[in-house]
Amino acid sequence: PLDPADLEKGVTFTALDITARKRAEEELRNIFTLSLDMICIADLRTGTFTKVNPAFERVLGYSEQELLSRPFVEFVHPDDMARTAAVLQNELSRGEHVYRFENRYRCKDGSYRWLTWTSRPQVEQGLTYAVAHDITDRKQAEEALQHERDMAQRYLDTVEAVLLVLDAEGRIALINRKGRRLLGYGETELIGRPWFSTCLPQPEGMETVYPYFLQLIAGEIEGAAYFENPVLRRDGSLRQIAWHNALLRDEQGQINGILSAGEDITERRLAEESLKRQSSRLQESERRLRTLMGNLPGLVYRCANEPDWPFEFVSEGSLTLTGYRPEEITTGGTVLYGNLIHPEDRQRVWDTVQKAVRGGTSFDIEYRIFTKDGTEKWVFERGRAVPAGDGAPRLEGFITDVTQAKLATEALKEKEYLLSESQRMGRIGSWSVDLATNTLTWTRETYRLYDVSPETFVPSSETFYDLVHPDDRERMRESIRAMLAGEHPNATEFRVVLPDGSIRVLSGRGELIIDDAGRPVRVVGTVQDITESKRAEETLRALNEHLEQLVARRTEDLTRTVTRLQQLTWELSKTEDRERRRIADILHDDVQQTLAAARFHLSLLSAEPRSPEESRELIQQIKQMLKEAIEKARSLSHELSPALYQVDLGEILNSLARHMRDKHGLAVRVEVFGRVELSGEPVKALLYKVAQELLFNVVKHAGTKEAVIRVRRLGPYVTMVVIDHGSGFQPQELDRATGFGLLGIRERIQLLGGRMRIKSSPGRGCRLLIAVPGDA
Numbered sequence: 001p002l003d004p005a006d007l008e009k010g011v012t013f014t015a016l017d018i019t020a021r022k023r024a025e026e027e028l029r030n031i032f033t034l035s036l037d038m039i040c041i042a043d044l045r046t047g048t049f050t051k052v053n054p055a056f057e058r059v060l061g062y063s064e065q066e067l068l069s070r071p072f073v074e075f076v077h078p079d080d081m082a083r084t085a086a087v088l089q090n091e092l093s094r095g096e097h098v099y100r101f102e103n104r105y106r107c108k109d110g111s112y113r114w115l116t117w118t119s120r121p122q123v124e125q126g127l128t129y130a131v132a133h134d135i136t137d138r139k140q141a142e143e144a145l146q147h148e149r150d151m152a153q154r155y156l157d158t159v160e161a162v163l164l165v166l167d168a169e170g171r172i173a174l175i176n177r178k179g180r181r182l183l184g185y186g187e188t189e190l191i192g193r194p195w196f197s198t199c200l201p202q203p204e205g206m207e208t209v210y211p212y213f214l215q216l217i218a219g220e221i222e223g224a225a226y227f228e229n230p231v232l233r234r235d236g237s238l239r240q241i242a243w244h245n246a247l248l249r250d251e252q253g254q255i256n257g258i259l260s261a262g263e264d265i266t267e268r269r270l271a272e273e274s275l276k277r278q279s280s281r282l283q284e285s286e287r288r289l290r291t292l293m294g295n296l297p298g299l300v301y302r303c304a305n306e307p308d309w310p311f312e313f314v315s316e317g318s319l320t321l322t323g324y325r326p327e328e329i330t331t332g333g334t335v336l337y338g339n340l341i342h343p344e345d346r347q348r349v350w351d352t353v354q355k356a357v358r359g360g361t362s363f364d365i366e367y368r369i370f371t372k373d374g375t376e377k378w379v380f381e382r383g384r385a386v387p388a389g390d391g392a393p394r395l396e397g398f399i400t401d402v403t404q405a406k407l408a409t410e411a412l413k414e415k416e417y418l419l420s421e422s423q424r425m426g427r428i429g430s431w432s433v434d435l436a437t438n439t440l441t442w443t444r445e446t447y448r449l450y451d452v453s454p455e456t457f458v459p460s461s462e463t464f465y466d467l468v469h470p471d472d473r474e475r476m477r478e479s480i481r482a483m484l485a486g487e488h489p490n491a492t493e494f495r496v497v498l499p500d501g502s503i504r505v506l507s508g509r510g511e512l513i514i515d516d517a518g519r520p521v522r523v524v525g526t527v528q529d530i531t532e533s534k535r536a537e538e539t540l541r542a543l544n545e546h547l548e549q550l551v552a553r554r555t556e557d558l559t560r561t562v563t564r565l566q567q568l569t570w571e572l573s574k575t576e577d578r579e580r581r582r583i584a585d586i587l588h589d590d591v592q593q594t595l596a597a598a599r600f601h602l603s604l605l606s607a608e609p610r611s612p613e614e615s616r617e618l619i620q621q622i623k624q625m626l627k628e629a630i631e632k633a634r635s636l637s638h639e640l641s642p643a644l645y646q647v648d649l650g651e652i653l654n655s656l657a658r659h660m661r662d663k664h665g666l667a668v669r670v671e672v673f674g675r676v677e678l679s680g681e682p683v684k685a686l687l688y689k690v691a692q693e694l695l696f697n698v699v700k701h702a703g704t705k706e707a708v709i710r711v712r713r714l715g716p717y718v719t720m721v722v723i724d725h726g727s728g729f730q731p732q733e734l735d736r737a738t739g740f741g742l743l744g745i746r747e748r749i750q751l752l753g754g755r756m757r758i759k760s761s762p763g764r765g766c767r768l769l770i771a772v773p774g775d776a
Helices: 004-009 019-034 054-060 064-068 078-094 136-158 177-183 204-217 266-293 317-322 346-359 403-426 444-450 461-467 470-484 531-607 612-640 649-664 681-702 731-736 742-751
Strands: 038-043 048-052 098-106 112-122 127-134 162-167 172-175 226-232 238-249 255-264 299-304 311-314 363-370 376-386 394-401 428-434 439-442 492-497 503-514 520-529 667-673 706-714 717-724 755-760 766-773
Touching (some): 038 054, 048 064, 078 112, 112 136, 177 226, 204 226, 204 255, 238 266, 299 317, 346 363, 376 403, 428 444, 439 444, 444 520, 461 470, 470 492, 470 520, 649 667, 649 681, 649 706, 681 717, 681 766, 731 755, 742 755, 742 766
Parallel strands (some): 667 706
Antiparallel strands (some): 038 127, 162 172, 226 238, 299 311, 299 394, 363 376, 492 503, 706 717
């Protein structure tokens, strides 16, 4: 303690500004807390964490207390334990820094996460400062990539084609199992060796093919997508390979190699040569057949009994029928006849021919083909199976063009179909009467309109009138007599009685046909079902009447709504005036008076010297006064504008509940079920204001100290229920109420497209349900 006598001599004080240090400490704390990476301090001597940031709990699931209470090696994967222990030993004994050390840590749910560590030890303190980054996703991606590479190699080895990759120098960079086996080499014997001198016959390989390859790599010529050449096997034999090639390019687009897929076509080429030799022997006999059959109106053929119908012989008529010359459509030509057959007819043709082959009979069939220029033709084919020397039957026959006859038939059928469909869709039937024979003929739709069967019902004048409703028969007879007299009456509406007793309304019209001599020979007409239109007219008339009633009611409702809105506007204006006066009273009587008292005490403190005890007492009183003023201002601010825009609805209602408890002694329990998300602030503000006003009603009228607010989302609506067990009231009296209370709340909710329901009775409390659109 200082000697009072020393004060007379003077005292010197030294102050150190630690603001920057405090700010730096605060920044470090924020970085430690907010870091997405895991930051910790560990004691190397005890093997435990001494401090961890929140990222540990987010990644591993353990709380800070759980992590600090156990040795950290207990969280390490058993397979990583030895490596981790070695790193810790180096840190403790040598003070070595750790960079990107990877191991796995067990999570609370039993799973493991891959972490990469960077740490700096403080050997003299026995501590290490470490940062860990979660690399689990990267590890899983690397494992997946390696798996994909292994799978790709297996795919390459299972492909039944030679896959070859050459670099820019013509060296073998990759060759799959198929290629190695074809050439007779082991798995790694060919990698890196020059392809053109090793695997191609010489001198063609180096003198012809290799220079061509170099021109491809240099970009001097266009790439050869398809190429055939022989390859040299290890045993000295040759195989003919058909290559499909693609140029490989680096990231700058420069050609750095070629990828080729090869197919061994040796046997195919030998077979083709054999077929060519056989073909030459047949040419002479085919020439003679062409001469004999060239003038037939179609083609004569001989083919194998196979789905593609490969022609071994076809006459000159193929050019006229298909557009292909005989040599183009026979075996070895550019097209097979089976490919000309329409896809929809191929199976039918095959089935018909095979049935005849099995039965040893001839076949007749019509089907469609596409000619060389894409024209579709109908053809008629007649043929039969004949034995051949190899034991497999051959087909011989004749094919001719029947397109014009087929088109004429199809056109007639199409017209008949269109007429029938148009009458069916329009529910229109047609009829005719031959006056010479008095024969009445109906179309199929006419039978349907009268609901009778063409197989059992014979139309005549007698049977027709039997179908007409008794009250309409005479009017129909008068209309028909006028038509036969040459008059042109308007359409006649009449009813018919269907076999099931129901009534159908029809509209009929007819016309008398006169021959060149002026004699009536026929009557033709139509009949149309107008039952639905008649019903629609009646329905429309009823709907118009109902609409007029709805408009009248809506107009009345709108008038009442406008009146009520005017009343609400007036009540809102009065409420705002009352609120302004109340705020002014609070500011004047409470806050302003308290601040004036604080100012007075401050003047006392500065007016004259006082003892330290008196000064401290005055300062304490001033602090209390300022605290009271701040509390009153905060309460007033909460009432005027709660923090609606920074928090969710549940937090807002809980804040309101605390305010009602502190200010009015009302205990409010807020229950929020599930996620209640609102797309706009107006709904949130409305629900807060409604809850606030309902709780004020509980305080003022219910006579209870407890209330409950329940909030949940049901589909597009947000519902809020306010419950108290107070005195209750009769909901029927609400319509007679005035002011801006429950009736005003209901009006505001209805304006937002919501609804309010009240369940209450005297002495049994009140349960009030509010539902408003959540996206309003």
